[in-house]
Amino acid sequence: MHIVIMGCGRVGSALAQTLEQQGHTVAVIDQDPTAFRRLGPGFGGRRVTGVGFDQDTLREAGIEEAGAFAAVSSGDNSNIISARVAREMFGVENVAARIYDPRRAEVYQRLGIPTVATVRWTADQMLRRLLPSGAEPLWRDPTGGVQLAEVHASAAWVGHKISKLQEETGVRVAFLTRLGEAILPTSQTVLQEGDLVHVMMRTDEVDKVEAAFTKGPEEEGGH
Numbered sequence: 754m755h756i757v758i759m760g761c762g763r764v765g766s767a768l769a770q771t772l773e774q775q776g777h778t779v780a781v782i783d784q785d786p787t788a789f790r791r792l793g794p795g796f797g798g799r800r801v802t803g804v805g806f807d808q809d810t811l812r813e814a815g816i817e818e819a820g821a822f823a824a825v826s827s828g829d830n831s832n833i834i835s836a837r838v839a840r841e842m843f844g845v846e847n848v849a850a851r852i853y854d855p856r857r858a859e860v861y862q863r864l865g866i867p868t869v870a871t872v873r874w875t876a877d878q879m880l881r882r883l884l885p886s887g888a889e890p891l892w893r894d895p896t897g898g899v900q901l902a903e904v905h906a907s908a909a910w911v912g913h914k915i916s917k918l919q920e921e922t923g924v925r926v927a928f929l930t931r932l933g934e935a936i937l938p939t940s941q942t943v944l945q946e947g948d949l950v951h952v953m954m955r956t957d958e959v960d961k962v963e964a965a966f967t968k969g970p971e972e973e974g975g976h
Contacts, residue, residue: 783826
């Protein structure tokens, strides 16, 4: 798929590199030509200097053959205008805009533009690092009986295998975030310091699971 990204800040450049690694063709638009340095020398996509709601700029970026458009510049208004131009003028099916103001984001959702309200998400993630105890639900099934959550594991679990964690807490570990990268662990994967543990568990067992994660393993002390 060809994907056009407006904004070559940290989010835009990371998005562009990830999408290119996944085999998509990518064009990045930014008003500041020096911003393209963030893409690195290995980036093979198009770099287009201009504003993302200008139709000629969008055409230069290949919007007419694009299957998706992401507006992730630092300006809410620019992002939403660009997203609407991509959707309404060029008929791009998959469009998303980053919005800093959560109240605005709700309005734009009603216009049919999927939005990501950065401040709320960033604040939530920051709180998880400052106050890491407990479980933070990320997804629930429609019945509410099962949920995916990030659970804080005490230092006592460091050095123990995922299999032991699962056995003693009754959860299924879905994935770990290690040094900013998501990894799919096996039963033999050993927990390291700083790992964020994402688990599937029954909603009615959240308190029990939190307690087990906080307490540490039954036998053998922590490291």
